[in-house]
Amino acid sequence: MELDKMDENEWKYHGEGNKSLVVSNVQHARVLRLLKYSTEDAENSHKTTEQAFRHIQNIVDYSQNVMKPLLGEKYVHNGEAVKLPLDFVRQLSLKVQQERPESRCDKVMDTFSGCALCLPNLTQLSCCCSREHRPPLCIEIKPKCGFLPSSRHVTKDIKNKVCRFCMHQHFKLAHGKWKRLSRYCPLDLFSGNKQRMSLAIKHLIEEPQNNFKIFKGGECIYSCKDDADVLQDLDELAQHLRPYFLPNGSLMNGHQSSKVVLNELIQVIVSALLSSWDPRKTHLSEGRARCEASLLHRDLLRNTNHCLPKDCVLDKILGTQMLDSLDIEGLNPLFKRVEQHLQDFPKERSSLQIDGPYSQSFLEKIQKCPTEDDGSIEYAVGKVHQYRVAMTAKDCSIMITIATCGEEDGLDQSLEIQPSKPRFTYSVSILDLDPKPYESIPHQSRLDSKIVNHYLRSTLPNNQELANQSVFLGWDREGEDCTLVFHPV
Ligand SMILES: O=P(O)(O)O[C@@H]1[C@@H](OP(=O)(O)O)[C@H](OP(=O)(O)O)[C@H](O)[C@H](OP(=O)(O)O)[C@H]1OP(=O)(O)O
Ligand SMILES: Nc1ncnc2c1ncn2[C@@H]1O[C@H](COP(=O)(O)OP(=O)(O)OP(=O)(O)O)[C@@H](O)[C@H]1O
Known part of the structure; x- marks a missing residue:
């Protein structure tokens, strides 16, 4: 260039x-x-x-x-x-x-x-050796946070049961960001269980919001429409995908073939998300991998083994998200400790690398942060840095780019879903990895309370959690809309 x-x-x-x-x-x-x-x-x-x-x-x-x-x-x-x-x-x-x-x-x-x-351009394959010369397909997923907090600092029990994405949906709907609730649950996607993952992707396709897009030959062919009233046209999407997933001359009729094609797409996405060269597995803790708002049958949630192939893209993202080990509620006092320290010693802002530089030593501050709070500024800064990195991983997107290839295309990276089905060459990347500003932490704390309070109010009207905690009624001053909330004492 x-x-x-x-x-x-x-x-x-x-x-x-x-x-x-x-x-x-x-x-x-x-x-x-x-x-x-x-x-x-x-x-x-x-x-x-x-x-x-x-x-x-x-x-x-x-x-x-x-x-x-x-x-x-x-x-x-x-x-x-x-x-x-x-x-x-x-x-x-x-x-x-x-x-x-x-x-x-x-x-x-x-x-x-x-x-x-x-x-x-991650919607293209850098080495597209497909002999069929069909334009590559690229699936973009913004998976969001894939675990429930286990921090002892969490004050609302609902946060240990329902994931942030599912609670946030209700808040977004009430504030007009979206017109329909998404049934996608990130905990299903990150579960490593193929049935749960397939359902999560099906829900993303049904209601993509800003979490799902498909590109063909670099052109976006499927995403959330600006006019959110319009339901997604799945038959139109299946038309685009049919040449990739159904053999030429298939006699299947319209609706039936759409179902088959979308199902094949889902299987390819699941395989790419789980692909890894490492035979080891990362086991996920039972309690953190199940969201009560997910539509999956409780038995399926209970009876499945939760593990991800080590080093698959989901494993890497989830591991980084989990650097948020204290939850925003546990992080907030440490943020205040850092703020106080910076007021007392403003010149240390630079050596503590609050605004970067994002060098090897910034990474070391994250990796060498003590596990227990020893009251030091180093611990507080390490935790704040870890939280910001986790925020980046909670907001990144995955790009899966695939192209069809034949038997003869000896490829390093190829997905074979079943021997009888088309083979794909593929690449998986992660994008949108910007640093999240240090200054945004107080906003995160306010947003967390708003989302949780809204969820408790809107979905559980006679909610025991609120009933136990509320002694008087007041106005939520942080909320843009001054909604009536219960104040715990
Ligand atoms: O806070 P969240 O979870 O709503 O995430 C924001 C995203 O909203 P989402 O819920 O994904 O629709 C939001 O996405 P949209 O603008 O809604 O597409 C941004 O990604 C925002 O990041 P940044 O402030 O631009 O760096 C994201 O903010 P950060 O919290 O990551 O800073
Ligand atoms: N390297 C890339 N190759 C192909 N497409 C890309 C690339 N980077 C970004 N895009 C496309 O542009 C869109 C916007 O980019 P990006 O997510 O980085 O923006 P952003 O403003 O940082 O997002 P956010 O709302 O999460 O803050 C992406 O959703 C993706 O579709």
């Missing part, structure tokens, strides 16, 4: 999240990830080129030096910070504007700094 000869016509809109907008190159398997600002402070908060470049370099360093060692070399692509001509970035911003979903237009793309992150 020649940075001084950038042409906006060679790039197109690819997708976006809350913090960044992504464009893909029409010829090469590369994307540019540009940061976004909220429209209110776009004028005031834009950074100088040097500051923006440092910010993006921090993301690269964090991916490379912190997340890659934790998640595994093969899954993480840290990318490269680049400086682009301002004219190119402005033209690009105008070009992509009409493609952007309305729900994301509360933020604008950074057109001031010219800085971006250049990454491989």
Whole structure:
């Protein structure tokens, strides 16, 4: 890529999240990830080129030096910070504007700094040796948090029974973020049990929200529609997938074939998520792997063995998420200890690496953090760093890219679901591995209370937990909507 000869016509809109907008190159398997600002402070908060470049370099360093060692070399692509001509970035911003979903237009793309992150396009296969030349399929899953907390600091028993995602669904529905509840439960996906995993993926397909997308040849063919009233068209999706999963000339009729095709897709996703070269298993603790809100029959939840192949992508993500060992409720006092220490010794902010640099020594602070609280600032900082890394792992996405291949395509990585079925070459990657800001911890604490209180109020009206704890009624001042809540004493 020649940075001084950038042409906006060679790039197109690819997708976006809350913090960044992504464009893909029409010829090469590369994307540019540009940061976004909220429209209110776009004028005031834009950074100088040097500051923006440092910010993006921090993301690269964090991916490379912190997340890659934790998640595994093969899954993480840290990318490269680049400086682009301002004219190119402005033209690009105008070009992509009409493609952007309305729900994301509360933020604008950074057109001031010219800085971006250049990454491989993970919807393409780097070595696509398929002889059939069918465009690769890519399945993107944002799995979210896959375990229940076991921390003794948790004050609400419901947090030991129902997972954060399932509780959060009710809060999101009430606040208009989504129009329907998703039946997906991350604990089913992370269970390692193929039946539970298949059901989790089926629920993601039914209601993708921001947790599931499919790309074909780099184009997004399936995701949550901006008009969330519209139900997903599964037959249309199956039409796209049919050539990959059903042999030519299959006589199956429309609806029947859609079911078969989607089922095959689910089996391929499960196999890719569980694929590992390591024969060992990670056993999951029973109590942390079952969510009472999951729709699965209790017997299935109870009678299954919960384990993940060691080093499969789910094992790596779950292990990193579990660095949050204290839960936000146990972390909060340690965050306050760090805050107090920084007030007393502001110069130590840099040696404690509160805002980076995300170097080898940042990783060491995480890995060498004492297991018991010895009252030290080192313990508190280590736990805060661990929590932030766990937050990144709770918000990352998995990309599974597959292409059909024949018997003769001697491939290193291939998925064979059953000998009679098509074989796929595949790659699995993890994306969106940005550091979560230290300053966001108080927000996490407030959000946690809001989600749990809302869940208790909305799903369990005569809830014993609330009844036991409430002595007087008051207004939740943290809530944007000033909802009536019970205050524990
Ligand atoms: O807090 P959560 O669990 O709602 O996660 C946020 C995500 O919402 P979700 O629940 O996945 O729809 C949210 O995703 P959406 O904007 O809702 O697509 C972001 O990923 C946000 O991260 P960041 O602040 O942009 O770095 C995420 O915030 P962090 O908590 O990871 O900072
Ligand atoms: N390297 C990549 N290759 C292909 N597609 C990508 C790549 N990076 C990002 N994308 C696409 O762009 C979308 C937005 O990227 P990303 O998730 O990094 O944004 P974000 O703003 O950080 O998200 P969040 O809302 O989680 O903060 C992704 O969901 C994915 O579809």
